[in-house]
Amino acid sequence: MTDAGRHPRITLLTQSEVKEITGFVGNFHVKVLKRARYVKEKECTACGDCATVCPVVVPDEFNVGLSSRRAIYSPFPQAVPSSYAVDINHCLGHNPIICGKCIEKCSKRCIDFNMNDEELSFDVGTIIVATGMEPFDPKALDEYGYTRYENVLTSMEFERLINAGGPTHGHVIRLTDRKIPRSVAFIQCVGSRSPQRGHPYCSNICCMNTVKSAIMLKEHYPEIEVKVFYIDIRAFGKGFEDLFRRSKGMGVRYIRGLPGSVRQDAAGQDMVLTVENTATNELETYRAEMVILAVGLEPPAEMKHIQEMLALQKTSDGFYLEAHPKLQPVDSASRGIFFAGCAEGPKDIKDSVTQASAAAARAMRLMNPGSLTVEAITAEVDEELCTACGLCAKVCPYKAITVDVKARVPAKVTEASCSGCGTCSAECPVGAIRMNHFTDEQIEAQIDAILAEEPQKQVLVFACNWCSYAGADFAGVSRLSYSSANRLIRTMCSGRIHEKFIWRAFEKGAPVVLVSGCHIGDCHYINANHFTERRIKRVWKKMEKLGLRRERLGLEWISAAEGIRFQKVMDDMENLRRTVTPDEIEATQQILLNERTKATRK
Amino acid sequence: MQKPESHDTARIGVYICHCGSNIAGAVDCEAVAAYARTLPGVIHARDQGYTCSEPGQAQIKQDIREFGLNRIVVASCSPRLHEPTFRKCVSEAGLNPYLMEMANIREQCSWVHSLDREGATTKARDLVRSAVARARLLDVRTELEVPVRRSTLVIGGGVAGIQAALDLADAGYPVVLVEKQPSIGGIMAQLDKTFPTMDCSI
Numbered sequence: 001m002t003d004a005g006r007h008p009r010i011t012l013l014t015q016s017e018v019k020e021i022t023g024f025v026g027n028f029h030v031k032v033l034k035r036a037r038y039v040k041e042k043e044c045t046a047c048g049d050c051a052t053v054c055p056v057v058v059p060d061e062f063n064v065g066l067s068s069r070r071a072i073y074s075p076f077p078q079a080v081p082s083s084y085a086v087d088i089n090h091c092l093g094h095n096p097i098i099c100g101k102c103i104e105k106c107s108k109r110c111i112d113f114n115m116n117d118e119e120l121s122f123d124v125g126t127i128i129v130a131t132g133m134e135p136f137d138p139k140a141l142d143e144y145g146y147t148r149y150e151n152v153l154t155s156m157e158f159e160r161l162i163n164a165g166g167p168t169h170g171h172v173i174r175l176t177d178r179k180i181p182r183s184v185a186f187i188q189c190v191g192s193r194s195p196q197r198g199h200p201y202c203s204n205i206c207c208m209n210t211v212k213s214a215i216m217l218k219e220h221y222p223e224i225e226v227k228v229f230y231i232d233i234r235a236f237g238k239g240f241e242d243l244f245r246r247s248k249g250m251g252v253r254y255i256r257g258l259p260g261s262v263r264q265d266a267a268g269q270d271m272v273l274t275v276e277n278t279a280t281n282e283l284e285t286y287r288a289e290m291v292i293l294a295v296g297l298e299p300p301a302e303m304k305h306i307q308e309m310l311a312l313q314k315t316s317d318g319f320y321l322e323a324h325p326k327l328q329p330v331d332s333a334s335r336g337i338f339f340a341g342c343a344e345g346p347k348d349i350k351d352s353v354t355q356a357s358a359a360a361a362r363a364m365r366l367m368n369p370g371s372l373t374v375e376a377i378t379a380e381v382d383e384e385l386c387t388a389c390g391l392c393a394k395v396c397p398y399k400a401i402t403v404d405v406k407a408r409v410p411a412k413v414t415e416a417s418c419s420g421c422g423t424c425s426a427e428c429p430v431g432a433i434r435m436n437h438f439t440d441e442q443i444e445a446q447i448d449a450i451l452a453e454e455p456q457k458q459v460l461v462f463a464c465n466w467c468s469y470a471g472a473d474f475a476g477v478s479r480l481s482y483s484s485a486n487r488l489i490r491t492m493c494s495g496r497i498h499e500k501f502i503w504r505a506f507e508k509g510a511p512v513v514l515v516s517g518c519h520i521g522d523c524h525y526i527n528a529n530h531f532t533e534r535r536i537k538r539v540w541k542k543m544e545k546l547g548l549r550r551e552r553l554g555l556e557w558i559s560a561a562e563g564i565r566f567q568k569v570m571d572d573m574e575n576l577r578r579t580v581t582p583d584e585i586e587a588t589q590q591i592l593l594n595e596r597t598k599a600t601r602k
Numbered sequence: 603m604q605k606p607e608s609h610d611t612a613r614i615g616v617y618i619c620h621c622g623s624n625i626a627g628a629v630d631c632e633a634v635a636a637y638a639r640t641l642p643g644v645i646h647a648r649d650q651g652y653t654c655s656e657p658g659q660a661q662i663k664q665d666i667r668e669f670g671l672n673r674i675v676v677a678s679c680s681p682r683l684h685e686p687t688f689r690k691c692v693s694e695a696g697l698n699p700y701l702m703e704m705a706n707i708r709e710q711c712s713w714v715h716s717l718d719r720e721g722a723t724t725k726a727r728d729l730v731r732s733a734v735a736r737a738r739l740l741d742v743r744t745e746l747e748v749p750v751r752r753s754t755l756v757i758g759g760g761v762a763g764i765q766a767a768l769d770l771a772d773a774g775y776p777v778v779l780v781e782k783q784p785s786i787g788g789i790m791a792q793l794d795k796t797f798p799t800m801d802c803s804i
């Protein structure tokens with residue numbers, strides 16, 4: 001930690017938030033809001049004199065509320081940077097009539113209430129997302145009585161109690177009588193492995209954390225009775241089984257079954273646990289003087305801003321989704337953005353560190369050559385066809401198009417800024433934009449080829465590379481089976497799907513067509529899928545006007561992690577296809593043919 | 603504008619990968635290869651054990667030279683996995699990498715229709731037909747080279763963020779480490795001893 005604070009090449013910005021990230025791999029533009037600390041970080045020696053005079057007392061979050069701190073404080077003794085900070089939400093203010101006591105007290109004069117929040121801008125080539133996790137809050141699980149009973153604690157609170165630097169100097173005492181408990185019960189899987197009671201996944205660390213805590217208790221207090229209530233103990237890592245066995249050797253008892261209820265006895269001190277022991281199939285009752293809930297890990301409450309800025313995807317667990325679960329475990333789907341630690345899923349310190357080094361190596365591999373090539377999937381304007389209407393410039397999510405509507409100067413695409421979503425090409429009313437590598441002709445050739453044989457049996461699907469196509473791949477990797485009627489056409493973005501592709505498919509006899517992409521808000525191309533949605537709604541209206549069943553054109557958002565959803569959508573589309581009769585297909589073709597002749601006559 | 607190649611002269615080679623039994627287990631690869639030979643523009647088609655393997659790739663390169671192929675279709679796994687592999691392969695044989703197209707007959711076919719050999723084989727044929735139609739119209743593309751800034755933003759200063767920042771900084775790359783709390787350290791800073799070694803955390 002201190003190495004990171006001192007390193008000449010690391011700029012440490014604490015109390016800071018990333019506000020905005022634009023640009024692309026190799027050239028990200030970053031804006032960070034650094035909140036004022038009101039103490040000069042470089043000058044403060046952390047002597048702590050200021051805190052002795054501060055009259056404000058608030059719960060100390062570092063000790064999870066088991067002790068208090070002042071409004072001017074150091075989060076913990078080894079903090080980096082090792083400077084005090086003013087908690088401005090609780091500070092009474094520096095007006096001498098009201099307070100401002102700390103300013104006087106600091107002999108180095110490093111408290112400065114005139115500091116302002118700063119906005120910093122800089123450019124980087126790569127980004128590593130290491131935003132971690134949060135321990136599960138067990139308040140909602142009423143049967144365990146957390147917060148109702150003072151002697152029921154979380155594993156996080158226990159960590160602070162047994163910590164020599166903690167509020168009790170490492171003495172594990174219970175809160176009701178401040179005595180060392182003679183018996184302690186641990187309850188496993190709190191908030192884990194149950195979709196109804198927290199999260200469906202295993203939190204990975206809590207079994208071993210309990211084994212560790214039990215050993216520490218036995219080392220501190222050899223006479224103490226320790227019981228662990230569990231479903232199964234997951235001691236899968238290197239050295240884990242040894243530790244587990246050691247705890248048993250020390251007399252820790254493991255009882256298979258999770259308590260159905262935790263109550264306080266009549267004296268209001270000890271806890272009574274009722275549990276169905278699944279090893280003996282008996283309903284048993286145990287007493288313990290203290291109960292520790294082995295809480296799981298969950299994604300941080302606030303992930304949305306970073307997720308949207310970087311167009312990252314999450315798995316159904318709520319953690320970030322990697323580019324490939326086996327082969328690219330630290331890459332995100334966006335080039336130049338990597339994951340490290342629990343941001344990607346619950347894991348212990350060793351795995352977090354391993355992943356962090358891997359992410360650093362992947363980032364270096366990308367940056368080391370000093371330059372990189374971007375896929376040659378870019379838009380190009382045919383100046384002769386362009387009427388300078390300006391529509392393309394309006395829809396481009398990357399502002400990569402310039403066009404002077406007044407002076408009638410045709411549109412121009414800046415190749416380096418174009419990300420290749422194809423939205424402009426799908427929106428241009430005169431077909432003046434050629435989307436390279438995903439041209440109209442190429443996509444139409446695929447539509448025609450697919451519908452060339454037995455069109456009435458085909459479910460034609462347009463799928464975007466990053467989400468729905470990736471979701472289909474995920475369904476494949478998970479071996480989920482579904483109807484084989486569908487035929488996918490891949491484009492980079494659903495925004496590429498021009499109205500005319502859909503009409504063409506129906507003209508060629510497609511019974512149903514599906515357009516699929518990333519969920520709104522998750523689009524890999526900022527917001528290009530908004531235009532997809534708008535366009536599909538337009539087509540639905542026209543279908544209704546023409547007397548065509550609009551449900552024959554589907555629009556579905558499927559993320560890269562939603563293999564199961566992809567499977568379901570494919571089966572639903574096939575069921576829908578079966579409702580489309582040859583007569584209906586023929587009638588559709590006739591209606592569209594009439595429309596076409598009308599249009600050409602005009 | 604980059605000049606599109608004349609599409610009439612497309613000479614397409616099609617490679618149907620068995621992927622061991624991953625694809626061949628559910629798709630009649632030989633039949634798909636035979637079908638591919640009947641498609642317009644296809645000069646040569648064959649099925650192979652593992653197209654991505656060294657011999658598989660060597661075969662493609664040899665065929666490009668021997669048959670004067672100028673478009674390649676690989677029907678195998680997802681392009682999200684192996685597009686870079688096959689782009690590199692064809693460019694080593696002197697072809698522009700954008701003249702390679704893939705048909706996904708594993709993730710989106712054999713793996714999900716494993717109980718429906720007929721359906722899977724028909725779908726594979728259709729996907730190859732679609733890929734060949736697209737391949738006929740592929741154009742030569744040249745990638746733009748852009749400079750890369752040699753610096754990294756690390757968001758989050760827990761043990762993972764700290765480790766990543768130190769590795770990068772020690773290797774000579776400037777790092778900006780952004781942490782929302784007043785101190786770095788994350789959850790680990792709150793722990794005393796840690797498993798499996800039972801030593802201090804900070």
Ligand SMILES: Cc1cc2nc3c(=O)[nH]c(=O)nc-3n(C[C@H](O)[C@H](O)[C@H](O)COP(=O)(O)OP(=O)(O)OC[C@H]3O[C@@H](n4cnc5c(N)ncnc54)[C@H](O)[C@@H]3O)c2cc1C
Nearest residue numbers: 131132133341342348349758760761762782788789796797
């Ligand atoms: C009770 C308990 C006991 C444990 N015991 C052990 C043990 O004994 N051994 C072991 O190996 N592991 C243990 N673990 C697991 C260990 O804590 C984790 O593996 C480790 O902390 C993960 O590190 P991280 O950097 O990924 O995440 P975190 O420690 O969660 O750090 C994430 C950091 O990112 C910051 N952050 C989050 N969002 C943003 C944002 N938007 N902008 C800026 N900064 C942000 C946070 O403030 C935090 O500092 C335990 C966990 C718990 C809960």
Ligand code: SF4
Nearest residue numbers: 189192202203206207
């Ligand atoms: S690690 Fe153990 S306690 Fe934690 S969720 Fe998994 S099985 Fe339950």
Ligand code: SF4
Nearest residue numbers: 386387389390392428
């Ligand atoms: S939308 Fe088409 S016509 Fe309008 S400015 Fe853009 S390229 Fe030109």
Ligand code: SF4
Nearest residue numbers: 396418419421422424
């Ligand atoms: S393809 Fe997308 S990113 Fe490129 S110019 Fe068109 S709208 Fe903008």
